[in-house]
Amino acid sequence: MLLDIDSLTVRYRALDGDVHALTDASLAIERGRTVGLLGESGSGKTTLARALVGLLSEAGEVVDGHAWFDAVPPAWAGANGTPRPNVLADEAYPVRDDGATDLLALPEAHLRDLRWAEIALVPQRAMGALDPAYTVGEQIAEAVRRHEPGVDADRRARDTLARVGIGAARADDHPHELSGGERQRTVLAMALACDPALIVADEPTTGLDAVVRDRVLDDLAALDAAVLLVSHDLAVLAETCERLAVLHDGRVVETGSTETVLGDPTSAHTAALCDAWRAGTEGTWD
Ligand SMILES: Nc1ncnc2c1ncn2[C@@H]1O[C@H](COP(=O)(O)OP(=O)(O)OP(=O)(O)O)[C@@H](O)[C@H]1O
Numbered sequence: 001m002l003l004d005i006d007s008l009t010v011r012y013r014a015l016d017g018d019v020h021a022l023t024d025a026s027l028a029i030e031r032g033r034t035v036g037l038l039g040e041s042g043s044g045k046t047t048l049a050r051a052l053v054g055l056l057s058e059a060g061e062v063v064d065g066h067a068w069f070d071a072v073p074p075a076w077a078g079a080n081g082t083p084r085p086n087v088l089a090d091e092a093y094p095v096r097d098d099g100a101t102d103l104l105a106l107p108e109a110h111l112r113d114l115r116w117a118e119i120a121l122v123p124q125r126a127m128g129a130l131d132p133a134y135t136v137g138e139q140i141a142e143a144v145r146r147h148e149p150g151v152d153a154d155r156r157a158r159d160t161l162a163r164v165g166i167g168a169a170r171a172d173d174h175p176h177e178l179s180g181g182e183r184q185r186t187v188l189a190m191a192l193a194c195d196p197a198l199i200v201a202d203e204p205t206t207g208l209d210a211v212v213r214d215r216v217l218d219d220l221a222a223l224d225a226a227v228l229l230v231s232h233d234l235a236v237l238a239e240t241c242e243r244l245a246v247l248h249d250g251r252v253v254e255t256g257s258t259e260t261v262l263g264d265p266t267s268a269h270t271a272a273l274c275d276a277w278r279a280g281t282e283g284t285w286d
Pocket residue numbers: 012013014019020021039040041042043044045046047048057059060232
């Protein structure tokens with residue numbers, strides 16, 4: 001198993017009391033597989049996505065749970081390719097018998113080694129993920145340089161942009177020179193650049209027209225990496241994902257193959273979502 005989220009519980013401290021955003025949420029993703037995380041607005045999808053990479057907002061706190069992750073970034077590899085003892089044998093945080101590390105317990109310095117290299121977040125709203133002051137090529141190359149020092153980072157940036165259907169020459173553009181769809185694909189290119197084992201894509205198609213949306217979904221479906229695709233849109237997940245998990249009020253109420261979840265849902269909530277989808281009302285749940 002590449003990622004094994006076990007009983008994740010997250011709350012936000014707010015002036016008028018705590019918000020329990022996730023309660024005992026469990027979910028697993030095998031290497032190379034695409035899993036959809038479905039839920040209405042406020043169900044906890046973004047919280048789960050950001051908790052995995054240690055990017056919850058300041059008010060957020062992981063109260064309980066583990067996120068066992070079985071991939072070792074290049075920065076942890078010793079001369080013979082085995083993880084450096086000072087990383088995996090660090091008793092300050094848990095390592096499971098199979099070698100998986102707990103993302104939720106890793107110190108920030110170790111998490112930084114993992115981000116982009118082995119687990120990449122495609123956040124909601126691409127514009128916010130890009131720095132307006134730098135060309136998109138420079139931004140992609142910077143991540144490559146940090147994690148793969150020996151690689152021609154500029155070449156990799158151009159190749160990765162070309163891979164998501166943006167001409168390599170656009171590497172010299174600043175974010176404001178790209179269309180909304182191009183920016184979204186640029187953020188996807190950033191996520192792909194270091195060839196991570198897992199991509200967490202948070203509503204990557206929201207706000208895109210149908211053609212660009214399909215292109216982004218095709219890109220995600222074609223990846224060797226495992227993908228956790230977060231969406232409120234059942235149509236998007238149904239056409240892209242092998243497995244689905246359904247979040248409702250911060251709890252995972254259903255997991256299973258897409259076929260089973262859609263064809264024979266066990267929770268009343270999932271059944272209602274499926275009925276709404278079939279009735280052609282998808283996109284109106286939020
Ligand atoms: N910084 C915060 N402070 C307080 N509460 C928060 C904060 N961020 C999120 N929440 C609350 O946590 C719950 C889960 O929010 P989250 O953004 O994870 O849901 P979501 O399913 O991603 O929703 P959406 O589809 O609208 O993005 C919601 O009740 C939300 O209001």
